[in-house]
Amino acid sequence: MNRPARAALTVSVAALALFTVGAVFGLREQAQPGPRATMVTRVDQRAQTIERAQQRLRTLPGDYRTWAELGLAYVEQARVTADPSRYPLAETALRRSLAVRDNPDAHTGLGALANARHDFGAARTSAQRALKTNPFDAYAYGVLADAETQLGHPQAATDAVQHMFDLRPGLAAYARGSYDLEQRGRLTEADDLMRRAVAAATDPADRAFCHHQLGDLAWFRGDLTAATAEYTAGLAADPSYQPLLRGRARIAATTGHLEAAIADAATVAARTPTPDTLLEYAEYLRLAGRSADPQLTLAEAAHKIFEANGGRDDLTAAQLALARGDTSKAVIAAQSEWKRRPFAEVADVLARSLHRAGRDDEALPYARKAVALSPNNAAYTFHQAQIALALGDRPAARTLLTRTRDLNPYFSPTDGPTAAGALTELEAQP
Amino acid sequence: MRRLLVVTALAAAGFAALPAGPAAAHPLGNFSVNRSATLTVHPDRIDALAVVDLAELPTLQDAPASCDEAAAALTVTAGGQSLRWSIRDAALTYAAGAGGLKTSRLECRLSAPATVNEPTRVDVTYRFRDDRIGWRELVATASGVRLEGSPLPSASPTNALRSYPSDPLTSPADMRSATFTAAPTTDPAPAPGPGSAAGAGPAIDRPSGVLAGFEQRLDNLVGGARLTPLVGVLAVLLSLLLGAAHAALPGHGKTVMAAYLAGSHGRPRDAVLVGATVTFTHTAGVIALGLFLTAVTGVAGESVLSWLDLTSGLLVAAVGTGALISALRRRPRTHEKPTGEEPTHAHDHTSAHDHTPHDHSDGHDHAHGHAHDLAHGHHHGPGRWGLAGLGVAGGLVPSPSALIVLLGAAALGRTVFGVLLVLAYGLGMAATLTAAGLLLVRLRHRIEGRWRFAARWRAVSPPATAALIIVVGVGLAGRALAGVA
Known part of the structure; x- marks a missing residue:
């Protein structure tokens, strides 16, 4: 064996031996455990997020990412607890984030906040701004989808939801996808998607949200048993989630349990006296033959404050005027809202206002639009039937009323029986 | 620094320019x-x-x-x-x-x-x-x-x-x-x-040790609301100090470098070279890792550090192996001249212990460097490339505190300042390592001058040092492997 070969052999054997020794001793020594992220069982995810962000920002007040995170957490908390006192805090946090540096997260947060305050145009602008900088922000697509839906751009909303699905298929995407499908009348698919969402939800408030959506979907197709089951499941997950009580009250009212409906509606209206909760409460009180004037006064006051704070919501103004019987005011308000956002619900309220004002010729196109935009909504179909009846078009009214019955005979505790009575009458005289 | 002041001023102006909400509304909402x-x-x-x-x-x-x-x-x-x-x-x-x-x-x-x-x-x-x-x-x-x-x-x-407080930091x-x-x-x-x-309140979770206290202070300085020039200078000095202290702690490739410089025939220049390489690698490494962690979310910094530890260990082992090979090849010739005062060999371009004035220039050295080191191995240590390798290994694993300072500064929009701090950190590390190296070189000269066994030690030291380097390198890699797995 020549010398280089022997040297190489020596080196190899020595290296191997040393490697073994080193490996044995090295592996015996435990690597120091780093600061591992521990999964804590989360009771209130949002409250914890807020607390953590606050702590961090007290020492790092220039951390714009955490400011944005804090602002968004406040928006979410306001949504879950229905406590609007979080909105100014959210806004301050988000503005502070932007003051440190222009960043997409803060714009997304402002968009979510604008949606929560029903300023859908501003929400869309903010979401688009965020997406310009960060086109992979799934949450920004969610904000955009919400805004586009409310602004009456269903195709843009569907696109945004699709982007959200592509980027981050999760609870938020499922919920929005489900709502989008519901809007387009694909109720079975909407239901499937929401079931996947409820399976993905861990937070009690999220579970309550999902069960509420499922309950509404069931009610929408007239399945009161399934709807009740979902509302009950949701209340078991989070008893403080107000929309569930509203859903339960609606079912109680349509099945004749008016006292139960009034009790639930009173609880909701006492805690969150917003125009829509108060209008529902007023409807049940009227149905029971009681006076609803204090509730309407309160709803008007709530709306007045909303406008005094710089908000604009002519849809609510129209609904309030309709409840008061002031039809000309309702028509003006609904027309003004329709100019800003051609959304199905706005078309329906405008049609109803015109119908109540005796202008059925003008009302019909809007009623048709509402039905075209949301073909499975029994209430919209019934309102079109009313207009058809007023115009003397009995065959059309009969078709529409039949469709109403097929869609959801329980669509309204007040109008449901009226619709059924009218259909019976139409069927009796050919 | 100027830019930071401008940014701070703009931020303050941004707050002031915020539109005030409607004055009459109840601050906690109209149904509270x-x-x-x-x-x-x-x-x-x-x-x-x-x-x-x-x-x-x-x-x-x-x-x-x-x-x-x-x-x-x-x-x-x-x-x-x-x-x-x-x-x-x-x-x-x-x-x-x-x-x-x-x-x-x-x-x-x-x-x-x-x-x-x-x-x-x-x-x-x-x-x-x-x-x-x-x-x-x-x-x-x-x-x-x-x-x-x-x-x-x-x-x-x-x-x-x-x-009511309108501060979002108060729920x-x-x-x-x-x-x-x-x-x-x-x-x-x-x-x-x-x-x-108030006195019965829970104790604040204080970091233990003087060093941790300084680290906390540095984080606070960087995260402070205002960054005056004085605070900036203070932060840089603190970074230097922290880097120096960090290098004084055991671990990384420092032991290896010390062993090399002590055991073989390292010179003051070598110590400086290692120090410079450590600074460069550490600064570049922290910045690269910082960018990586910022750009790629969902990567635990911890696992990246473990992998870097592994790489560092393997690099040390590789340098040691290279040194061992060259030492073993050279051994038959050197043991005849244990005093080491041999004439300059024709092929000794890297001149690890060259004392002759007509040495080759650095440029020449560079052109031949690596290949000659490994092919001929006419010197005792790992060579200049090997030294650079040790320096890289020493600086490759970013110190977590430097990384935190950088990420914190970046999150605050003070990236440039953060880079400056990390550079200072690396310089501090290099200072300690170079100082330790120089000290060891001095110490070795003293020892060689006094004791007779030093001569014998010199004869066996190159392979022994190389073996030690391999052991440490493999040990480091093995420990990192336990963290990665």
């Missing part, structure tokens, strides 16, 4: 019901100030709030005895709110007899219209007695519901009940105030 109860414990009685602030809609919606309702909602037990309030004073006022509506404010002064001549447990619960949304605060003070273990503030954070208060102990003061002097409650 806000409650505050302030207890004052006396030796013979407990006084309470119960305040209710109703926003516009509850004022319109519900029956006016009354002190009977407030007194019934405020339940206090002292030593197990339920207090029965008597109403001393009541005031209900209205104020103009948003949308031409009114808000209302109820103030009730309540009092109830209670004896505090021994430590007495006090439970307080305030449930005024408990289902409503709004602010809930409890306050406890004492007069002539002292409170122990009170979780409550001694002054109202809202000046009794007159001004709206939601305090519904509390328990504390009232005890008679042993001190004859009247001692009003919160008593010793």
